[in-house]
Each structure stands twice: as structure tokens, then as C-alpha cells.
Amino acid sequence: MALLRRFVKEAHNSRFLLQSISRRSFSTVNPNPIASPGRRTSVEFDTLIYEAGNSGDFEAVRRLLNSRVVNACFNTTATFKFLTNTDSYSSSLEDLRRILPQTDAGYTRKHAYETLIARLCKLGRIDDALNLINDMAIGKFGLSNSIFHPILNTLTKKNKFEEARRVVELMRSHALPVDLTSYNYFLTSHCYDGDVAEASKVLRKMEEEEEGVISPDTRTYDALVLGACKSGKVEAALAILRRMEEDGLPVLYATHAHVIGELVESGYYALSVEFVMAYAGKDKKLDEENLGSLASKLIKRKRFKEAKLVLKEMSVRGLRMKNALREFHDTNMLKS
Known part of the structure; x- marks a missing residue:
């Protein structure tokens, strides 16, 4: 609650926050490593696993899971794409539960479980995902907080908070403290709904966890800004944004969008x-996102004077415009 009270206390000064916004650069690094010639890629491994899984050759699936990690081609969201909500789902899942304990111990096995659990969550098979967690616990395959994240993410997005809280208790039963990412799932869902009361409860629990060792991160602040905006408290949103910058955390593009x-x-x-x-x-991509989004919203509300000002800035700065904005710019500004 102390965190939330600080934001509320500062909110009345928010009209003047823009004068003190940090000059810090919001740069983004987008590494694009190139695979060495002659080596298989993650996409190629995913294709081979897809074909093996579809044909029922789960021994081949096991071998491929082992060899891809050895070749530094780690699992992706497409690794278990052959598993779908069809008639073959149950038998395929049982085969996977049979072969996963036979994969190489350590990272290979743990990451295979983690990737499969994420796939099951995407399919809406939460009970089966929890069964896999039980398999990991029995086999002592290295349960960790991250294994539970896809489940909590799925449940909180669907506002199934009672089920999500039971998952949290399951984590605690395995001596896993609730981490920041887990709390952020709850917080983001409540804030998306504009439920400030429930969001405050989550913040209080965060502060109480392990005697306050959990500190808010970028996702936490993004959720708080979203919650303030959803509840119509734009002054509080600006106060939270300033606090985020004062804490030295990078601001997401989505946070600006809120x-x-x-x-x-x-x-x-x-x-x-x-x-x-x-x-x-400060950041060309951020400029394109912010200015482009604002111009579109202003045009939609027929605030053409402000929209033209924004588009002029985009043009002067050489920023990319989406087709609709470019058409508006060329039609309404070049001829004037």
C-alpha cells in the first residue's frame, strides 16, 4: 500500500510532470544472431518434431528434444505444435508424459516440460498442465517459479482468480515463494479491469512477501499505469510514470500508449x-509509435488541428507513417 499511497499523494502535481520528464534515452536492442552454416535451426527442429509427433513416432521426438539442445537450438512455442485439441490429444499427451522423463537430465528435460506446459495452457488444458507439474515434482525434475508462470498467466487473463490462488498455494507447497512475475499477472488483470481495490491488495501482498524483498519492475509499473488509466485517473497515471523513471526503469511502449x-x-x-x-x-521507434498513435486518435475524434501538428512533427523528423496517416497527411497538408 505504501507504493500506491506515494502515487496518490503525487497525483495532484501531475499537470506539471511533463516539465520534469527524464531526458534519458529509451533505446531498444534487437539482436539478430545468424545461425552458423551447416547447422540446423530451431525452425528445422520444430518441423522435424512436428512430423514425428504427427506420425506417432515419440522416440524420434525424444531424440530430437535431446539433440536440439546440444546444438543450441532451444525449444520454441512451436515445438509441440502437433499437440492440438483433436481426437489424438489424449494419446499424444500420454506418450509425451512417457518420453519426457527419458530426455537428458537437467536443462533439456526441464525446458521440455516448461515448453509443453506452456502449450497446454494455450490449448486451455490447465488440469493437464498441473498434472505435468506433479510429474516433475515426483521425478524431482527441477520445479521452479517459471514453470507455473504460463498457468498463472492464463488463469488471471480469464479472471479465474480463485483457481490462480490455488496454483499459488501449490507453489508454496513445493517451497517456491511467489515471485514478482506471478504477482504481476494478478496485478495486470485487476488493473486491466480498473479494479483499484483488488490491485491494492496485490500491492500489499507484494510488500509483505519475504519482508519486502520484492521490488516493482517495469511490468508492475505498466500495470499500475494501465489501472490508473482504466479508472479514469490520468493524473495518477502521470505520477506513476514519473516514479517509474525516477526508479531508473525502462518504460514500455505500451505504458506510453495507456x-x-x-x-x-x-x-x-x-x-x-x-x-x-x-x-x-530520444527513440525513433518510440516516436513513431507515440506520434502515430496520437495522430490516429485525434483524427478519429476530428481534432484535425492537433492531428496536423503531430503529423507535421512526424514529417519533419522523417518518421514512418502508416498508410492511413500518410494519406491524410498528403491530402490535407501538402496542398495547404
């Missing part, structure tokens, strides 16, 4: 332009 959306929705058109301009010039 604020821009609420400013426009609340009719603060001039302030929305002031907000995006306060960040302009």
Missing part, C-alpha cells in the same frame, strides 16, 4: 500533444 489513450479519451488534446512531444527525439 497514457496517450486516456488523455485523448478524457479530452485533454493539448496535453496529449505536450506529452508525446516531451519524449520526442
